[in-house]
Structure formats: structure tokens, C-alpha cells
Amino acid sequence: MQFLTPFTAEDCQQLIATRDGETKLAQTVLLNSSNAHLSDALQSAKSAQARFAIIGIGEDIGPRANLGRGGATDAFESAMSQFLNLQSNRFFNGKECIVLGQIKTSDLQLAESASTEELRANVELLDTRVIEIASQVIKAGLEPIVIGGGHNNAYGLLMSVKQVHSKKVAAVNLDPHSDFRPREGRHSGNGFSYAAASGALGYYHVLGMHELKNSEETLEQLTAFGGHWHTLQSIWIRREMSLSDVLSDITTKLNDSQLPVALELDLDSITNMPSSASTAAGIPLLDALHYVHSVASNTPCAYLHLAEAAPSCHVAGTNAGYRETGQSISELIYAYIQGRMQAQQIG
Template sequence: MKYLIPFTRQMCLQLASIRDGETKLAQTVHCSDGNRPLSETLDSARYSGVRFAILGIGEDIGPRANVGPGGATDAFESAMAQFLNLQSNRFLSGNECMVLGQMQTDDLQLGEEGDTDAMRSNIDRVITIVSQVISAGLEPIVIGGSHNNAFGLLTSVKHCLNRKVAAVNLDPHSDFRPPEGRLSGNSFTHAAASGALGYYHVLGMHELKNSEETLEQLSTFGGHWHTLQSIWIRREITLKSALDEIVTRLNDCQLPVALELDLDAIINMPSSASTAAGIPLLDALHYVSTIARNTPCAYLHLAEAAPSCHVASIAAGYRETGQSICELIYAYIQGRMQAQQIGYI
């Protein structure tokens, strides 16, 4: 499988603590044997009732190219260590999910002059893999890596569905910086310029972490936002009202929806740009659940988690990011399944 390191059944079971009388998700999710072409693996999974394909991207090229800390390389492993140990029961059997594997990135190292080439190669790999997932009729759940991968995801949806994409992003940064050639802090700018992005809404944007030039460019594009300060600090609008407005705007677009979440939006989350002035994890879960349940989502993207950046230890970082990400995964899956059950989508 080109650019993909398959996640096999043996790898799943190695992460799980199996007990008599219990069935863990590691025992029920679909995995790859690594011996067939990716297209055949995905088609077989879809035929077996799989709806969601979990993909890891273990790289931190974007943050480091943007003169920030790295560490966004281990989110997938930390998440799977927690997710696969959850119970398979009436709420989630696991048969709906496939743990596809992790994109190969260890050969894409950031050099003194190689940031642009490395990031563009990384984006090309994202497009190669995710396009096949979407073409097979599965919804990607993408974990880890830089938020510049949003450009590749949006491009994949546009390529497969031949439609622009409406994106919502829970993030203190709009990632709508002016294009500079490199793909760092401007993934949505590039997606807009390429014609992949049709609508963009930022939730929880920090009022002082986006330059005036960025804000002007976002306004010119027609983007919308609700700031962290307006909802969680000044309490000028409730989170419910903001989400209701976002859902209405997304559905009015009549476009497939990209559900984006930068983990550095969450208070004290180990990430490439951890913040003490963030939103509660429970609000992030509610955001994911609400958008997944009420709009035609094409994928979920959970970016920038960096277990090694935890202030206590790497082990503590693995626990916190792993637990947080697996709860976000479940919130998305449950929301999408509820949307299907009520015939909304």
C-alpha cells in the first residue's frame, strides 16, 4: 500500500487488555492484512458494513516550519491505545470502524531549505490515501499531524465529489494567513485559492492570535467566525446559539462539510501551541457531536495533538491526548450514526 503503514489485527490486539466476559473494540474493528491493494481493502471493508476509516498522520512539519515546537507525531498511537481498549457494546460495536493505519512520513524530514518540498510531498500523500477512502464510500477520521493537512483533505473531497467544501474549524488560529509558498498557517487560504473551499467558519478564534492582514483576507473571502472571547469570556453569545448559526450556514451552502478541530483549542491540551486560555474538552465534544449529527460531514480531522509536549511527562501526554482523542472519535461516530438513524442525512 503506497504511503500507508497498515494497522493489522495483531497490532490492534497488542494494544488491548483482553478480559473474560468482555469484548474490546480491538477485537471487533476491521483492520488491514497489508497484503492487498488499498482500493481492494477499502471496498471489502465497505461491503462488510464499515463506514468510518481511521487514519493516522504522524508528522509535525507545519509547526516546525512555522518556527514552533514539534511533537505532533504520536497522536495516532496514543489515541489507538485508548480507543481499542474501549468496550464493544450496544452503543458502539466497532464493526462500523476500520483502523486503516498510519501514513508514511518518516522520510519527510524538515531540512534547512526543505520545508516547502516536505510539506507539499506530505500533502500529496494525504490526497493519494484519503481520495481512495472517500471514493470507496467511507468517512475518514484523520488523527495527528500538522493542520496544514487540511488542505490535502479538502482537496480530496473536492476531487472525489467534484464539489467545493464547506469547512468549520474549532481553532484559536484561522489558518488563513496570506500564502507564502509554504503550507503552514495558511492551509485554508490555499484551499480557497485552489477552489476546494467554498465556505469557511472559525469557532473559538482568539482575537489576538490572528494578524489584521489575516482577518482582512478572511473577510474578503467571505469567511465567518465566533471568537473565544465573545462566547467563553464576555458571554455575548452562548455556545448553543453559535452552533445553531453555524449549522444553519453550513446547511444553506448545500455542500459537503469538513469538520476540523485543532487540539490546541482545548485548555492545556498537549499540542504544538498549548494554551491556558482554551475551551473545555466537553465543549469540544459537543461541537463535534452537533456538527456531525446535523450537517453532511465528509470527514473529521483532529490535528496538532502532541503527547510529548505535556508538562508532566510523555506518559502523561499519551494518557491525556489519547483519552481526549478517543472521546472525540466516539462523539463524531455517534453523531453520524444518529444522523443516519433519524434520516437527516
């Protein structure tokens, strides 16, 4: 477990508030052991009939390497402080999940004075860790739910799915940016273009892409690859089509690809969400939840990736950021789990 810091019972205990007559998810989810090998923890979870493995990546070197602001380091903690205090009940008891912990990044984080070249070199090092951990989780038959860090980590996740399934991956990404920027060195803006060049990306659809937040060069590259998109303006502003119709079209095309599906969501797509590139002209959280549930319930998802949340960037301060990002990510996790369990029942 060289590159994973386990999330233990002790860590969990520090985050929860118990109450007589109630059972919280913290009391029912599976947790990691500080001295267990990752393979043993995964096998134990699988034997206990767990289906999902929650993993954190606390880093902002990817956004900073993209000349953006930092702060995407605490999303996992904020999410777990909210998610684990939710109720375990007839709708979801928590036993389907193991909270594995966080991929180690402390040695890769660099000072504010670090050069762009240094940051991009460390993003490449992080790629190898994400691939190593995620591949083991997927190979064990669990679906990763990955929280935090920059959207650069999509590259490692896509490579992991390809490595385990020996297939390219069909990705859908709710994001104002296509993250298909030139391959100028690894950062949060080119995870998908690097995945395409590496042979991991077989189909790519961007939902909610902002028409003026993607350079013409990026759009040309995405077009040359054969990428698809529906823009923020076409759905939420000009109302040329409904979100339901668009999601139906997207899920049909994902299924037609006959490839495993990567479900990606950049938190900066949501209105005023504290993130590395927060936006006033975003989409409602409820629509983001509907997107996650729709794709999860109608396609063969390999993982859920929730990127770029930055609690410290909240206009009202870090505490408010922890509450808002934590609650939002918790709802997104539940929407994914509900969707995947619904898909299993239908299947």
C-alpha cells in the first residue's frame, strides 16, 4: 500500500457525531486497516459483497500546472465529514462501500514558487500512482468513486480501465472545459487529450461545455479526434433541447460504443461551487445529480470521478467551503450508487 494512506476506523471516528436511535453510514461502511495490504483490503471488501471503493486524491499540482489556482486538496475530507454522517437505512445501508483512503500526494505538492515545468513533472509522477491504485481496485471487481484533486487525474483513471479491461474507454464529462488542450506537459487541462494519444480513449462526449471557455485550437483537436459535445448555452440558456433528451442521446451513444464507461464530473460545472475554476454561469446541482444518476443507471460505468472541488476557495471561507462541497459531493456519491444499484436490478 505504498502509495495509499488508509482511511481507518480512527479517522472515521474523528468525523462522526453519533445519536441514540440512529445508525450513521460511518457505522456501516467498510473501512481500511492501517496495516493491511491493499490487495487484502480489496479482497476482504469483495468477500463482504462491497461494490464501491471510495478514494481521495488531495492535490492541486494539476490545476497549478495548468496556470490555474490551487485549493483542490481537501475535497475528500470535506466529503467524508458529510457523507459518513448520513443515515444508514432502507434506501442505502452503506455496506456496499469501502472507504479506502487517499493516494499519497504530500511529497508531490510543491511550493508556490515552483515552476510550471516542475509542477508538470510531478503530475506525471502522480499519474503512475493513480494508475497503480485504480487498476488494483478495478481488477478486484470494485468500482472506484474518486474524489478530489485536479481533473488531470482523469488520465490515470482512463489508463487504469484500459489496462484492466484491455479495451478503450468511452468517457462522458460534465465540464465547461473539454480538457482536450494541447499535450504541452501534463496538467488538469489535457487529461483527455493525453488519454486519446495513449490509446485509452475510444469515445468522448462533453456535456455543458462553455462555448467561450475552450480555445479554437482545443476545439479543432477535439473535432479531429471525433469528440462530441452539447454546450451549456444550447441546453441551459438557448433551451434548444432538454437535458433529458440530451442524456438519452448520450447514454445511447455510450452503449453503442460497447466500451466500459468513464463517468466524469468537474465540480466547476456547478454554479458557484468552490473549485479551482468556479463559475457564476454554471448548472444547478440538481441537474448534475440527474446527470450522474442517468449515466450510472443506463450504461456500464467503470468509475465515478468528482474533480476540482476546492473548499478553501469558498467566498465565505474554508468552513463554508467544507460544508458546501461536502454536502454536494455526498449527494453526487449517492446519486451514482443509486444509479448503479438500479442498473444491477434491471440487469
